[in-house]
Amino acid sequence: MPDQTKPGPGSSWLEEGHRHIWMPYTQMQTAPAPLPVTATQGTRITLADGRELIDGVASWWSACHGYNHPHIRDAVERQIKQMPHVMLAGLANEPAFTLASRLAALAPGSLAQGKLERVFFSESGSVSVEIAMKMAAQYWLNKGQAARTKFICFDNAYHGDSIATMAAGDPEDGIHGRFSGLMPGQPRIGLPRDEESKARFEAFIAEHALDCAAVILEPLVQGAGGMIFHDADTLKAVRETCDEHGLLLILDEIMTGLGRLGSMFACEQAGIAPDIMTLSKSLTGGTMPLAATIASGQVFDAFLGDDLDLALMHGPTFTGNALACAAANASLDLFESEPRLNQVAAIEKHLRPALEPCRGVEGRWGKVCDVRVKGAIGVVEMQRIDDMNALRARFVEEGCWIRPFGNIVYLMPAFTIGEDDLSKLTETIVNVIGEA
Ligand SMILES: Cc1ncc(COP(=O)(O)O)c(C=O)c1O
Known part of the structure; x- marks a missing residue:
């Protein structure tokens, strides 16, 4: 029996399933294959090849306590x-x-x-x-x-x-x-x-x-x-x-x-x-x-x-x-x-100065036209993003799960995210958006 929990070369569920699943908001002809995930914990997503990504979007803004919280489990x-x-x-x-x-x-x-x-x-x-x-x-x-x-x-x-x-x-x-x-x-x-x-x-x-x-x-x-x-x-x-x-x-x-x-x-x-x-x-x-x-x-x-x-x-x-x-x-x-609203206030306080260096930047990915923060939402708005797949892949390369859409690069992390992980996310956005 193949190990169904560990997709990778030779495993069946990923390749087999990818021939049958219809992914959300996805051009199935051109989109890169999805990244197989084996575990989630706190603000981390573990991929089948062992890499860990820091999650900046909390699964479409839902995982507010981080993944796998023992009290909910x-x-x-x-x-x-x-x-x-x-x-x-x-x-x-x-x-x-x-x-x-x-x-x-x-x-x-x-x-x-x-x-x-x-x-x-x-x-x-x-x-x-x-x-x-x-x-x-x-x-x-x-x-x-x-x-x-x-x-x-x-x-x-x-x-x-x-x-x-x-x-x-x-x-x-x-x-x-x-x-x-x-x-x-x-x-x-x-x-x-x-x-x-x-x-x-x-x-x-x-x-x-x-x-x-x-x-x-x-x-x-x-x-x-x-x-x-x-x-x-x-x-x-x-x-x-x-x-x-x-x-x-x-x-x-x-x-x-x-x-x-x-x-x-x-x-x-x-x-x-x-x-x-x-x-x-x-x-x-x-x-x-x-x-x-x-x-x-x-x-x-x-x-x-x-x-x-x-x-x-x-x-x-x-x-x-x-x-x-x-x-x-x-x-x-x-x-x-747990002090969720205080955590949101702390995230807001972090995001404001940390994303500000993106303002006005023009680089490989386009021109930034606005930077804004409200609560635990940080937004870097670009005039447009031409190569969305490449930008998303670039964030993954940096160990971050940040998933821009339209002309928006944004963070909406779990309220429980630690200072170091949040810094890594904001620094990654500043560095990647600033790439020449
Ligand atoms: C404000 C708002 N309303 C409705 C929805 C739809 O929710 P669902 O995707 O669970 O159908 C969303 C999802 O992003 C949303 O942000």
């Missing part, structure tokens, strides 16, 4: 022995119910603002956003306003890869432009960043409000659309305009939520709360697929009544999966018992 081991999964309709499992209570206690909002208090579980970020959109549309349907089926979206937004979430993203600048014929068109506008754009935004909302169920936004950082930042005033202005026009506000905190920007939720920095919020990625510390759509009591109340038609008609097979919820409860324990 133990919780998952206990749960898998007892009960990995049981359907949620009509049956209750303790990890899912406990997690719902904990998320409701943690979620932003006050009674006056509308407290987020009802949690619907699914298994991926995109699905949780679809559910948020469906909830918002059905909220109005239940209130007898069936025409409110659209969603006000923003330039550079990204909310997922499914059809409704692609439609809520930016079809021009985003990665889904080619699908515009497939997607329901949504009213889209630039963020209200200054007086002029605020006036434009308010006029736009006034024009579209009666056709729309909600405004949908990634608070403070638009991620996959280019790691574009906005400030708390913009977020506050969006909330106020929604209130003036009776629109629901959906905040997609899949990337920003659970500490990434130095507060548990990005919207707390603006002192506002949405009507519906989505979470995923760090929810299980990057160990299991799980997402949550959390609604205010006021949204939830619109689904109550004698008629089944009023109920939320949604139920993914694995909603409330006990194993994933056990991992998420353990992940929340770590937010309580």
Whole structure:
């Protein structure tokens, strides 16, 4: 029997599987073969040939406690022995119910603002956003306003890869432009960043409000659309305009939520709360697929009544999966018992000066047009990156897993990353981007 844990020359799973697997966001004809990984620990990825990479992106920003944290591993081991999964309709499992209570206690909002208090579980970020959109549309349907089926979206937004979430993203600048014929068109506008754009935004909302169920936004950082930042005033202005026009506000905190920007939720920095919020990625510390759509009591109340038609008609097979919820409860324990938000503040303090030498640099990989940092996100924006595969390979050569996309080189490490590893990542970016 070949040793299936150690791919390499002569091993079967890598070569065999590579003939059959369809990799994400990958041109399968030209992309270099993926690097076989045999283990992950902390902020290190071990490759089959024995090399270790320092991980700068925490598996698409999910592994916030580092890989293989013993507290999450133990919780998952206990749960898998007892009960990995049981359907949620009509049956209750303790990890899912406990997690719902904990998320409701943690979620932003006050009674006056509308407290987020009802949690619907699914298994991926995109699905949780679809559910948020469906909830918002059905909220109005239940209130007898069936025409409110659209969603006000923003330039550079990204909310997922499914059809409704692609439609809520930016079809021009985003990665889904080619699908515009497939997607329901949504009213889209630039963020209200200054007086002029605020006036434009308010006029736009006034024009579209009666056709729309909600405004949908990634608070403070638009991620996959280019790691574009906005400030708390913009977020506050969006909330106020929604209130003036009776629109629901959906905040997609899949990337920003659970500490990434130095507060548990990005919207707390603006002192506002949405009507519906989505979470995923760090929810299980990057160990299991799980997402949550959390609604205010006021949204939830619109689904109550004698008629089944009023109920939320949604139920993914694995909603409330006990194993994933056990991992998420353990992940929340770590937010309580370990100093995650302080760690994010320390990462931010490190990233600011450490990436600054990239500013204005023009070298082999192109010209840097901006350097920016928010929380545990460090961004070096290039005018463009011509040879993406070569740049990615160059970082691997240096012992770092840094995976630029579009025109962005960025770091979003685990919050637990040590000073030495973080220095190695930032020094590598500065050195590689500076290459003549
Ligand atoms: C803000 C935001 N929303 C939604 C998603 C989609 O999540 P998933 O990839 O789990 O479907 C992502 C993923 O990157 C995201 O960053």
